[in-house]
Amino acid sequence: MRNLFFTVLQLLVTTGIAQIASPYSFKKGSADGIGKWYMGREIAHVMGHQGISWLERSDREDEEKVSLLLANLAIKPGEVIADIGAGSGYHTRRMAMATGKNGKVYAVDIQPEMLEFMKEKHAELGINNVSLVLNSPKDAKLAPKSIDKMLLVDVYHEFDFPYEMARSLFESLRPGGKLFLIEYRGEDPDVPIKPLHKMTVTQAKKELEAVGFFLEKNITNLPWQHCLVFGRR
Helix, strand or coil: CHHHHHHHHHHHHHHCCCCCCCCEEECCCCCCEEEEEECCEEEECCCCHHHHHHHCCCCHHHHHCHHHHHHHHCCCCCCEEEEECCCCCHHHHHHHHHHCCCCEEEEEECCHHHHHHHHHHHHHHCCCCEEEEECECCECCCCCCCEEEEEEECCHHHCCCHHHHHHHHHHHEEEEEEEEEEEEECCCCCCCCCHHHEECHHHHHHHHHCCCEEEEEEECCCCCEEEEEEEEC
16 A cells, blocks of 8 residues: 555656655754654765765774675676665775676765765776766666666665655666665664664665565674665565
């Protein structure tokens, strides 16, 4: 029923029949949020490019087991991967090596400064199978049905327009493709991250199901984060 509601809502807005219909509400919330709510969740502030040093920190592997996260993706040579909210490209660089010279990685980010950092880093390391994409708040700017796998690491909860962005990702994913949603576990108070920068499985499932995804698998081998694998209905 929820999926039908959002499908009808999208059709009405797209055709111009309902100009003011919106899945969002606005009210005062946390200092870490933007005062905009979606399906009962307040959207968090975006981490700016000033945080590049934190994204590139030397102990990130020890804290998050990034190598294990990437192993969960089971990347095959030649695959087309999208790193959504790529930031400094920490995961992008590693996926580019895994997919090989016949594969491709799209590093998608909304901040030009992040793309510039990646451009310089890739030139320094000789990485040439990555395309940098400047997206908009509502559109990932990827071609329809062009992506085998998508990786979203600690970024979905910051989308200003989560419904529109999730729908854009859905349209860009090939039939049989997978979306890997990585978010700090909202159910676990011991995870040392601000509450608005975490998500629960229940919330993530509810929001992504609204655009046509389904939760295929919950991989529980990361220290602090969920690794939720979604497919297309």
